[in-house]
Amino acid sequence: MVVVVVGCSAVGAVLISRTNARSDELSDRIQPARAAVLQVQKSLLDQETGLRGYALTANHSFLQPYTDGVASERVHTRTVRALVSDDPTLLADADAITRAAAAWRRDIAVPVLARVKAGGRLTESGTLMDRSKDRFDGLRSRFATQTRHLDAARDRARARLDHARHVSDIVFLCMLVLFVAAVVALGYLLHAMVGRPLGQLRAASDGVRAGAFRNRIEVGGPSDLRAVGAAVEDMRARLVDELEESTGREELLADQAEELRRSNSELEQFAYVASHDLQEPLRKVASFCQLLEKRYAEKLDDRGRQYIDFAVDGAKRMQVLINDLLTFSRVGRVHDAWQAVDLESAIERALGNLAMVIEENDVTVVREAVLPEVHGDPTTLAMLWQNLIGNAVKFRSSDRPARIVVGCVREEAEPGTGDGAVWHLSVTDNGIGVAPEFAEKVFIIFQRLHARDEYEGTGIGLALCRKIVEFHGGRIWLEPVPEGGTAIHFHLPAESGAQHHAAELAAGTAALTAPSPTPPPPGAST
Numbered sequence: 001m002v003v004v005v006v007g008c009s010a011v012g013a014v015l016i017s018r019t020n021a022r023s024d025e026l027s028d029r030i031q032p033a034r035a036a037v038l039q040v041q042k043s044l045l046d047q048e049t050g051l052r053g054y055a056l057t058a059n060h061s062f063l064q065p066y067t068d069g070v071a072s073e074r075v076h077t078r079t080v081r082a083l084v085s086d087d088p089t090l091l092a093d094a095d096a097i098t099r100a101a102a103a104w105r106r107d108i109a110v111p112v113l114a115r116v117k118a119g120g121r122l123t124e125s126g127t128l129m130d131r132s133k134d135r136f137d138g139l140r141s142r143f144a145t146q147t148r149h150l151d152a153a154r155d156r157a158r159a160r161l162d163h164a165r166h167v168s169d170i171v172f173l174c175m176l177v178l179f180v181a182a183v184v185a186l187g188y189l190l191h192a193m194v195g196r197p198l199g200q201l202r203a204a205s206d207g208v209r210a211g212a213f214r215n216r217i218e219v220g221g222p223s224d225l226r227a228v229g230a231a232v233e234d235m236r237a238r239l240v241d242e243l244e245e246s247t248g249r250e251e252l253l254a255d256q257a258e259e260l261r262r263s264n265s266e267l268e269q270f271a272y273v274a275s276h277d278l279q280e281p282l283r284k285v286a287s288f289c290q291l292l293e294k295r296y297a298e299k300l301d302d303r304g305r306q307y308i309d310f311a312v313d314g315a316k317r318m319q320v321l322i323n324d325l326l327t328f329s330r331v332g333r334v335h336d337a338w339q340a341v342d343l344e345s346a347i348e349r350a351l352g353n354l355a356m357v358i359e360e361n362d363v364t365v366v367r368e369a370v371l372p373e374v375h376g377d378p379t380t381l382a383m384l385w386q387n388l389i390g391n392a393v394k395f396r397s398s399d400r401p402a403r404i405v406v407g408c409v410r411e412e413a414e415p416g417t418g419d420g421a422v423w424h425l426s427v428t429d430n431g432i433g434v435a436p437e438f439a440e441k442v443f444i445i446f447q448r449l450h451a452r453d454e455y456e457g458t459g460i461g462l463a464l465c466r467k468i469v470e471f472h473g474g475r476i477w478l479e480p481v482p483e484g485g486t487a488i489h490f491h492l493p494a495e496s497g498a499q500h501h502a503a504e505l506a507a508g509t510a511a512l513t514a515p516s517p518t519p520p521p522p523g524a525s526t
Helices: 001-058 059-081 087-115 127-210 222-296 302-330 343-353 355-360 378-394 461-469 494-499
Strands: 339-342 362-366 374-375 403-411 422-429 475-478 486-493
Touching: 001 059, 001 087, 001 127, 087 127, 127 222, 127 494, 302 461, 339 343, 339 378, 339 486, 343 355, 343 378, 374 378, 374 486, 378 422, 378 461, 403 494, 461 475, 461 486
Parallel strands: 362 403
Antiparallel strands: 339 374, 403 422, 422 486, 475 486
């Protein structure tokens, strides 16, 4: 295409140059030469007229046209010779007229002027005037010849100009046809080399998008297009590899889900056994130990009664532990229908259950804000408040009046994260506190930070809280209070739809896989 454009441009430039040259020949040489020849003829006629008037009247004013004509003839003769210098015929005509004019002046004009100046006067029929007329007739004949030759040169120049224009028109038409043909050929080449491979690439990509991931993408055409096709093929290959990995992960997840369902089924069986078969022997042990103490009280010494108390206390603590484990295992598996839950009502239920403990220990509970409404299980949410507030009461400090502050604030999601808004809730106390290194361990099941004789408990309370929060799609964490005490924070989704995303995964599995508890240093809390 570039060669065609350059070639056509060169040919067009040559044709335009030739046409301009022919036009310039006509307008800049032939036409000016004709005008100059007419001026030469006029100058000679002026000379002849002025000479005749001067000869008849001897009046010098009649001599002025003669003098001006001589000067004008010389100027225009030089112009004619310059314009026709490359044409021998026209140059010969100009030379012949110049010689004839010079002969007329030498043989006629100069003698006439001399005679008149000497005092003589010529008549119209004088010999010299007759000879002047004959000579001018010869000049007129040469004028006619020169004019005829100029007309012929003009006609030839016009013919050459018309021919150049005709050739230019034909060539430009051919160039137009060639250009159109080149454009069509270029379009076909583009279609064959680019459009068709692009269509193949698009068809192959559509096939991959439709699910034919195994079909290879092979594209021909220019190197750049082949590189694009290779890049798309690499992406397809990576997608296939990732799809295979994803399929494998899905199969593994399905197997794990099946294992989880089996484990949950076994856990339900364990819960049934624990609630019936295990607790019944414990109740009998406690009952018969108490009957033994009543019936044989007089025969038992202090050590015997102490042993009976140990047995009864152990049986009761085992019952509490079993009940706590049952509660822990049921979170996420056994719950009320999800509904809108007013956290104000939930915390009121919890405070009602703890009313006696709060009153006996002179604990102040402060709510800094009105608690919101969320979507969830009302029973477990009330249990969450009861465990958190009860834990704060249990681990109060003996150095200062116990104070528990319940806080709540709405936090909007950061733009672009895809997360929803959450309610940031907290329970802050001024109790004995938790060392920072145990901030995570307190949420592990059976993890106790104190000896049993210091604080009662099974080590399940905060693990249960964590499970309840995660079951509702939130998270929970602990922060020590610098002035003394502990702040437990947790998030609950503000939108109802976000609270179901972890419900099944949180159902009795996370905390059961926790590591075995490690003995804490003395003085820490749970």
